[in-house]
Amino acid sequence: MKTDKVTQQKIIRDALISIVLYALPVLLMLLSFRISGERPWKQHPQAAVKTTR
């Protein structure tokens, strides 16, 4: 038994939309840092140690 073609096409279309949805909060966060000039990763000791290695 196979999934019908229309459903298959919808799954592919919605999966592509989902990539944008997954990325959205990350992109909005980065945009907010750009606007505000915040650099929280530089203030966090653990992240700072990782970046200097």
Added chain:
Amino acid sequence: MLHYIELIFTNLNGWGLPVIMLIIGIVEFSFGLYENHWTNNERILDIVCFVVPRIVVRPLIAYLGVLLLPTLLPNAKNIFAWVPFWWGFAIIAVADDLTQYWYHRLHHQLPWLWRFHRTHHSAPYMGMAMASRQNIIYTIFFSQIYLTTTLVYLGLGYPVLFVTGIKALITTGAHSSIKWDKPFYTIRWLKPVGWVLERLISTPATHHAHHADSSDDGIGNYKGNFGNMFFLWDIIFGTGIITRQYPSGYGIKHYKQEEWYAQFLWPLFKSRRKGSELSAGGPMVGDSVAVVPAAVAEV
């Protein structure tokens, strides 16, 4: 104040939720909301599904995560701990729930996956008793658990605590046979809140429709309404139906009251019921055989 909120969510993710579920379950049972459907076979299945994942599967996944992640992602522990709380909250809410939406949707739309999710739909009632009811394979491969465990390792553990707590309350509420959302559709001044609520999160009306045994009444939508915490995904992808009504029957039309162990452990154990989806050589999707031969693939 923040300390108390933190404490509530810490306990909610531990013993709190099972206790809440037990209390709501007792209320549902006392009001006769399971009618006469809670037979001995259903009872054993519901209890096994409530207990085993909590004492075996989840601790095992957490243990494996602690063991494997440092090997798979060395030097990555807490690398994203700098992410501000509310951004972390948004990232996890989307990552966790959208992944679960897909996991759930694919189990309905890909016929070969259906039998791993069928156990959750075979209950002819809604309520706390069936909220945790799943086949063991479905529970083990619950994809977003691994994603969230990884995000905790990467440093987003604090927002995870709150997202999982809120999500658990919403999904528990959506499965309850107590129709707590009804006032939002009937009381005039609450209606605008209801409009937003039913599009944003899963409610008894939208999630009960997903568990309906038929879509003939225009209320049931067992081929859609896949959202768990957020109903928003169904709105975005066009898989949702909102009617503000509750179906008259739950479960699956071709249910054969399969043995609890077959429902819990299929395909390791098969059902002896003739023609069952869970029997050896049984149909992949039962209603496609009974209603439309080989044409409709979904359930």
